[in-house]
Amino acid sequence: MSSFRQLAVVTFVICCGADRPKDFAAIMDELTGPVARASCVESMLDSIEGSMGVKTRHWIEGQVPTFEAALQPLFTSLPSRQGQPGQLSQRVAMYALHRVFVDERGWFLHSLEEHSLHGEAPLPPITSILQNQIPSSAEQAFQACFQNGAYMKELAVLAATLDNLVHQEVLARTMSVFKANKLPLFGSVRVDQMDTALEQVMMSYILEEGGSASAFEAYVSGNLSISDRYPNWAELQRFLHHIEGVVMPAKSTHLKFDDLSNLIHELQVHFGRWQDGECQEQMRELRKMEIEECPGHVNLRDFYAANLYHNKWQFSESADYLRVVGALEESEPDSPRVIMSNYVQGPNNCVASSRYYSQCCMNPCSSHLSSLEKAVAGSEVSPELLQSAISMVLPKPEASQSELWDRLRKIARDGKVALHGSSFAEWLHWAYPRDCPAVSGGPTPRQEKPTEYTARTGLPTDFPEHDMRSFVEQGPKPASQCHLKWQVSGGLESWDESELERRSTGRLLLAAHEQVLQILRPSAPIAAGATVAAAAMLCALWLRPRSACNAPSCDLLVTHASQ
Incomplete structure (x- = not known):
């Protein structure tokens, strides 16, 4: 530990008491963050060079700027870790990686599948995307860098390393x-x-x-x-x-x-872009059968009839498999409907498989979200500003705009809508039902590819032709009305369940909300005297009740500490 850091620790202990060293260590880590991050990136690249060769290092370094450019809008709009501006938590960093590879290439990384990231099972380390395919010395260097979260440069190096693998x-x-x-x-x-x-x-x-x-x-x-x-x-x-x-x-x-x-x-x-042409063709076929009163939905009977009588070989999945992957809407049990966006973007349409990823359909809703992220540059935004951004950068919504704008205000918490929350994900589905997957109001759908479903259940994913024919010819007449309801409760109810709000949107789950506490981060190393002063001021701020820190005094503290 450097002498100025030791001096700062002593000051903190005298001021705040000897029982808070961990709190101060976290603050100092943030204050010296830029240097630590540069060192961390260098250690990752050095470990790659030492274990995989200089050519591999140069190849990875050549790809890093591309991934940084793709990650930049996400780091601007996703919530940082509490007290760590610019650093994403493990879960949110995984979501950022998921978004980048899906948006750019249609790659669904195996370790970032929704069923791996949801539920009670421990969250896998972010380095699991590498599937243990780099030498152990490099693996250890990567794990050390990501043990508390991820900064953009570090995440870009990880993404480029996966790209190399x-x-x-x-x-x-x-x-x-x-x-x-x-x-x-x-x-x-x-x-x-x-x-x-x-x-x-x-x-x-x-x-x-x-x-x-x-x-x-x-x-x-x-x-x-x-x-x-x-x-x-x-x-x-x-x-x-x-x-x-x-x-x-x-x-x-x-x-x-x-x-x-x-x-x-x-x-x-x-x-991925080429293969997505097949997905778009699927959507065009489904739109021919779309229920006029229920945009984004197709009667299950019409779905099977297209297979039987119009040679649409793709539309053959059983009702149980459609239900498992979240593509079946059953609010009216006698008239089940296929949710078009969930079906097209589902695991049933993944065609090429690698050790590291599956090649699946791209998500046009992610493009909508990316446009909004660039427009508002924040994880939370007022309903009024969000409405203006939607009107400016997105297509005209399908549903009644008065109902949508009213809903936008209802899902706000403390006057803000979480751009990556489940409530807004559901709003996007109502606004763009053919592009944005429906949010599950119940358990998170399993994102099982057909082989995985068959291995788990012993059942095929395809509905036998004779059963399909019987369903089409003898099943109940489909209802012509559409009685859909909002599935996610708006406002405070959906926010009080967890610090991390998860969203269930087909294959793009995982967005999150975290309380963001901005901690001081100087742009240059601070001298010993400034460190002591900053430690004392931070200590005073830490020990005072939050209500006692009025705006002028807090601003004064921040001004002096940043100097």
Whole structure:
């Protein structure tokens, strides 16, 4: 401990008593935070270099600015840890990572699935996104940096490290395909051989949950048709060749294994956007069946009829599976309805699986939320300001605007609406029912992919055709009315349950509210005398009743301490 820090501790103990050293340590950690954070980032990068090589470090450092830019609006709008401005709690940092990868690439990181982050189970460490795939020395350095929370630069390094692991995973799969096809890892291969290798790599992702190597070989050899497993295979082939044409040198006839690096990274970045085209097509088909009086909903009978009579092979999930993943609305039991946004954005539509993530549909509601985050730059905002921002940066809401604006005022707490709270998440669903997932009023839906559901229940996710036909032909007539109710109580009730409010919005759960207490953070290291003065003032402020700290005296304390 430096001499000025020791002196400050003594001052604090004399002033406040020897029973508060932990409180003072927390304050001093905040005061010296910028230096500590820079050191922490450097230790993470040094550990990567020492255990994974300088090239890996340089690759990660090259990706950090991209992730910082993506994280910046979230750090501006998400609530900081109490007393730690600019630092997110573990749970909120996980939500920030979740948002970045979903928004940018449609990646749903396995350790950030909602069912992992909700419930009574202990929260996994944020470094679990790396799936224990970095050396233990680097893992320890990362864990040390994130033990109390996360700052933006640290989180960007973590995200870039994951990005590198995904990149290495694809290279490893490509190497395996090269070996299986007896292609040289050193030297050149023909372009048509490269095309085949790329297709087989992508096939391995689509079949990841299909199981055995023999099954993969059956698809590669043509004994089984990949188009039967994944009907959009022909379109995916065209996408792969398009990316290849953009990235690879023009008129190339031969390529090297090393040429794959740029191509593979481009595929990683852009595949989610391409795959989302299938999701948008699903939504267009569902909109053809949408209940006029109930935007964003489709009668379950019409859903199955599209499968039976209009060759819409996707619409085959059983009612139980739809219910489990939160895509079935049953307020009128005799007339169940599919919630379009929850269905399209659900785990049923994840196609390619990696060790680290599943490739799923993107969430257009997240774009709406991102626009608002940039517009209001805060975690809480008055209903009036939020209404103005919505009117300026978002499309016109679907529902009655007078009802929506009235609801916006009702869900405010102390005159503020939590931008990432469950009440506002539900408001967004009512305003944009086709874009924003419905909030569950009951237990959090399980976000189980079909294989996970089958493993847990022993049941298939698809509804047998004869049962589907019986339901369509003999089931009750669907109701033409829509009697939906708000599921989340507004105002104080929804805030008193926990310090951390969780939201249940399909695959984007997790937003939070925390009380934010701003603690002093000088922009430069402080000298010994200033440290003692700051310690004494902070001590006085700490011991006084909150009501006794009037605005002028508090402002004076902050002014002197910051000097």
